[in-house]
Structure formats: C-alpha cells, structure tokens
Amino acid sequence: MLTDNLLFIDPHVHMTTRTTYDYTVMRQYGIVAVIEPSFWVGQPRTSVGTFQDYFNSLVGWERFRAGQFGIRHYCTISLNPKEANNEALAEQVLELLPLYVGKEGVVAIGEIGYDEMTAAEDKAFRLQLELAKEVEKPVLIHTPHRNKKEGTTRSMDVCQEHGIDPALVIVDHANEETAQEILDRGFWAAFSIYPHTKMGNRRMAEIVRHYGCDRIIVDSAADWGMSDPLAVPKTAELMREMGISEAHVRAVCYENALTAYSQSGEMSAEDWLNPPSVDQRQLFSGNSVLRGQEPVTQDKPFQTADLSALLIE
Amino acid sequence: MSAVFNAIALHNPYPAEQFDTPAWNQMxxxxxxxxxxxxxxxxxxxxxxxxxxxxLSDYAHERWAAKRPVTPELWRPIGPFLNDQTVADLERVFSEPDAIQQTAAALACAQSALPQAQALLAQHPHLHTEIRSGQMTWAHFSQKFLAKSF
Structure with missing residues (x-):
C-alpha cells in the first residue's frame, strides 16, 4: 500500500488479460473501481461470435470476478479501430453493438477512433459516434500510436462534426504533444501510464503541474503487455512526492474519471462506498471464482495474502 | 511479427511500387x-x-517530449521537404553533442534548396565539406553508423 486513505479508479484497464492476483493487489492499493474498454485482443478475430462472447464476458463474468475481490467493474463497448479494417466482419459487429451498449455497467462507447486512419476505420468510427448519440453515452477515443497528433485532431473534428458535446468525450493515450489541444477544445484528456510506448508517471506529474487537474484523467491501459495494473496508485504517490497537491491527485486519479463516466448513468460512487458485501459463495451462471479456497464473506473478510510464502498447497 | 513485417517492408520493391501514399507512410x-x-x-x-x-517530425517531437531517443534516419525522408518547422527541428539536433545525429541533420539540410537549410549547413563547415565532396552520403551514413543485418 502506498498512498494512505486515497481511493482510486483505473478508468482504462483490460482486466480479462490480468490475473486474480492483480485484482487482490489493486484492491490493497486502494483501487475501488475499474473500467474495461473493449479492444483488440492481440490477434485478429475471425468471426462475429468471438466478439459476442468477448462482450458477454465484459458485462458478465469479468464484472462478477472483479466484484468477488471487492472491485466494481464497468466497461465500454465498441468495435476497435484496428479491426474495423476487416470490413465484412466489421459490419456484423456493428450490427451487434446495440444489444450491448444499453447493458448494466456499460459506461461509454469505446475505444473508438483511428489506427491507420483508413476509410474503413473512418466509417466505423462515425457509425459508432451516431450510436453513442442515440443512447446518450460518453465516448472513449483511442488515439493512434502512429501519426498521433493528426489522429487526435481529426478524432475531435469528427466528434464535433457529429454534434457530440466534448464534455462527453474522453480522448485517451494523450501526451505532451496533444494535451494542449484536447484541453483547449473542451474534451477530457486521459493519459495511459504504460512503460516505453505511452506515458511515464514522472512526465504525468509534470503535466499536472503544468495544466492543473481540470479534465485530466490518469489510467494504466494495462493489458497482456509489460504494463502495470498499479499505475494509477503509483502515479498518485509519485505526484505527492513531487509536490502535487492532494486535491489535484484525487481529481486526476479518481474524481475526474467518475465525473466523466458517471454521465452514462451507469456509475456512481455509491457503488463502492456502499457496496454489497463480498460473498465468495456466490456463483455466476452456476460457476464460482473460487478454486478450493475458503470463501471470503461478511464474517470472514479478506486476509492479506502472504506472497512470499514458498509453500503452495 | 517483426520478421513478417520486415519481409514485406525491407529489401522489397513491392510496397514502393504498389502502396498508395497513406499505406506507404504507415509502413x-x-x-x-x-x-x-x-x-x-x-x-x-x-x-x-x-x-x-x-x-515523422511530429513523431520526433513526441519522442523528445518523452525524453526518448530519436533515430537519426528519421531525418532522411524529411530532408527534401524541409520547411520552417523542420529546419527548427534540425537546429535542435545540431545543438546536441551527438556527432551521428549532427551528421544526419547535415545530410538532411543538404537535400534541401531552402536558404535556411543551406545557411544551417554552412554553420558546420566540416560536415558541409564532407557532404559536398561526396565523402558523406546517406548510403555512407547507413553503412558507417547503422550497419545491422536484417
């Protein structure tokens, strides 16, 4: 545990790629809620059925699994930009989306936007913006790794062309080169603390020092790569060490994500401030998350795991 | 993955002959x-x-902001299209004490007819002479500093 008494939200983390061990440690470090955007799963999917099962797991099993370890789980639903380029499949996935965007715990349409800025990506992006408008949900924008600056500008242009209020749009994977424009135009700027490819947390602290805390959001974007599901609490601690005020730390590591995504009507601080007590005797469609352990219940709370124990039995 | 990518992208005339500009630039x-x-x-x-x-210039700025290294080869496709902004990029490269980077910046300047680029190159007479005499070209540069087999 690093920062005492602070609660955290990690508003971009791909928990289906992470272990239960991560959930337990995240909880110990003060993460009370996570948002899992639907994304590319490392290799191209070959049929619409795998998208459907993926969406089912985001609103189903993963939400249950997180809850079993004391973390509230939300998600965003979309066809990701990269896979929009398989146009025949994309069309079927786009038809499927309306079934999911209204489900409990779905806080936005996303991550959508551009990968290589192809015509197919543009088409899928615009159709999903229209869907977001129709169901009045926020939008999570993935800004591209390559040609990021232009991709970021164009993503915001297209949102505005479709008449979407910037206050409903979170522009993610921002950096020093894109932050100013995102904030000037009234969008939320989210920063993914991900080693080597995205932001580092010392740089993040400098950004908060420079811009303050308005409309700035910190996330981990942790997935199956060398990423860190503790990126949000670690960044909070580093920011405090570097002299950023606690109010600003709380805003960028908790409150802003809540404000942005609670516009969906699907997320409220009540969810974790007054949570249902953890009861690991519960089942999801008949299946338990336990593998022989003593279930944690209201009467038998979490024991901090002794991770250094050599004996596994 | 990079083996497959390299098989398409490197030593292969197909992309240059067939890709449209957006696909080429992405590659x-x-x-x-x-x-x-x-x-x-x-x-x-x-x-x-x-x-x-x-x-490429945008990408160099991102790398600089993140305090990450920028490969000197990045300036090669920029050279023929230098403008005020990218000349300023090269001034920055010259201001850092890295001889390889400075050589790349000089080669990029030499690719441009822009007076600012020529003036910048003239501030580095040693490199200017080497390039003018044909002792230093991008091919020499790659051989000397980037020799790596793929």
Whole structure:
C-alpha cells in the first residue's frame, strides 16, 4: 500500500488479460473501481461470435470476478479501430453493438477512433459516434500510436462534426504533444501510464503541474503487455512526492474519471462506498471464482495474502 | 511479427511500387516503431513526401517530449521537404553533442534548396565539406553508423 486513505479508479484497464492476483493487489492499493474498454485482443478475430462472447464476458463474468475481490467493474463497448479494417466482419459487429451498449455497467462507447486512419476505420468510427448519440453515452477515443497528433485532431473534428458535446468525450493515450489541444477544445484528456510506448508517471506529474487537474484523467491501459495494473496508485504517490497537491491527485486519479463516466448513468460512487458485501459463495451462471479456497464473506473478510510464502498447497 | 513485417517492408520493391501514399507512410512509421532500419526500405527516397515528413517530425517531437531517443534516419525522408518547422527541428539536433545525429541533420539540410537549410549547413563547415565532396552520403551514413543485418 502506498498512498494512505486515497481511493482510486483505473478508468482504462483490460482486466480479462490480468490475473486474480492483480485484482487482490489493486484492491490493497486502494483501487475501488475499474473500467474495461473493449479492444483488440492481440490477434485478429475471425468471426462475429468471438466478439459476442468477448462482450458477454465484459458485462458478465469479468464484472462478477472483479466484484468477488471487492472491485466494481464497468466497461465500454465498441468495435476497435484496428479491426474495423476487416470490413465484412466489421459490419456484423456493428450490427451487434446495440444489444450491448444499453447493458448494466456499460459506461461509454469505446475505444473508438483511428489506427491507420483508413476509410474503413473512418466509417466505423462515425457509425459508432451516431450510436453513442442515440443512447446518450460518453465516448472513449483511442488515439493512434502512429501519426498521433493528426489522429487526435481529426478524432475531435469528427466528434464535433457529429454534434457530440466534448464534455462527453474522453480522448485517451494523450501526451505532451496533444494535451494542449484536447484541453483547449473542451474534451477530457486521459493519459495511459504504460512503460516505453505511452506515458511515464514522472512526465504525468509534470503535466499536472503544468495544466492543473481540470479534465485530466490518469489510467494504466494495462493489458497482456509489460504494463502495470498499479499505475494509477503509483502515479498518485509519485505526484505527492513531487509536490502535487492532494486535491489535484484525487481529481486526476479518481474524481475526474467518475465525473466523466458517471454521465452514462451507469456509475456512481455509491457503488463502492456502499457496496454489497463480498460473498465468495456466490456463483455466476452456476460457476464460482473460487478454486478450493475458503470463501471470503461478511464474517470472514479478506486476509492479506502472504506472497512470499514458498509453500503452495 | 517483426520478421513478417520486415519481409514485406525491407529489401522489397513491392510496397514502393504498389502502396498508395497513406499505406506507404504507415509502413515507414511502423518500421520506426518496431526498430527496423529505414535505409533497407526499397524506394525510401523516391517515395518520401511532404505528408510523411510532417508525420515523422511530429513523431520526433513526441519522442523528445518523452525524453526518448530519436533515430537519426528519421531525418532522411524529411530532408527534401524541409520547411520552417523542420529546419527548427534540425537546429535542435545540431545543438546536441551527438556527432551521428549532427551528421544526419547535415545530410538532411543538404537535400534541401531552402536558404535556411543551406545557411544551417554552412554553420558546420566540416560536415558541409564532407557532404559536398561526396565523402558523406546517406548510403555512407547507413553503412558507417547503422550497419545491422536484417
């Protein structure tokens, strides 16, 4: 545990790629809620059925699994930009989306936007913006790794062309080169603390020092790569060490994500401030998350795991 | 993954002959991202274009902001399309004490007829002479500093 008494939200983390061990440690470090955007799963999917099962797991099993370890789980639903380029499949996935965007715990349409800025990506992006408008949900924008600056500008242009209020749009994977424009135009700027490819947390602290805390959001974007599901609490601690005020730390590591995504009507601080007590005797469609352990219940709370124990039995 | 990418992107005339400009530009950027040598891309000089130059300059700025290294090869496709902004990029490269980077910046200046670029090159007489005499070209540069087999 690093920062005492602070609660955290990690508003971009791909928990289906992470272990239960991560959930337990995240909880110990003060993460009370996570948002899992639907994304590319490392290799191209070959049929619409795998998208459907993926969406089912985001609103189903993963939400249950997180809850079993004391973390509230939300998600965003979309066809990701990269896979929009398989146009025949994309069309079927786009038809499927309306079934999911209204489900409990779905806080936005996303991550959508551009990968290589192809015509197919543009088409899928615009159709999903229209869907977001129709169901009045926020939008999570993935800004591209390559040609990021232009991709970021164009993503915001297209949102505005479709008449979407910037206050409903979170522009993610921002950096020093894109932050100013995102904030000037009234969008939320989210920063993914991900080693080597995205932001580092010392740089993040400098950004908060420079811009303050308005409309700035910190996330981990942790997935199956060398990423860190503790990126949000670690960044909070580093920011405090570097002299950023606690109010600003709380805003960028908790409150802003809540404000942005609670516009969906699907997320409220009540969810974790007054949570249902953890009861690991519960089942999801008949299946338990336990593998022989003593279930944690209201009467038998979490024991901090002794991770250094050599004996596994 | 990078083996497959390199098989398409490097030493292969197909992309230069067949890719449209957006696909070509994405391929060059992707090569940078996966750490593949740009000089092994067939047709790199012939297919460079102002849009690619702008994308590469943006990328250099991102890398600088993150305090991450920028490969000197990045300046090669930019050279023929230098403008006020990218000349300023090269001034920055010259201001840092890295001889390899400075050589790349000089080569990029030499590719441009822009007076600011020529003036900048003239501030580095040693490199200017080497380039003018043909002792230093991008091919020499790649051989000398980037020799790596793929």
């Amino acid at each position: 060059v950027l992707k090569a940078l991202f996966v750490g593949s040598p740009l000089h092994q891309i067939w047709g790199l000089d012939q297919r460079s274009n102002p849009e690619l130059a702008r994308m």
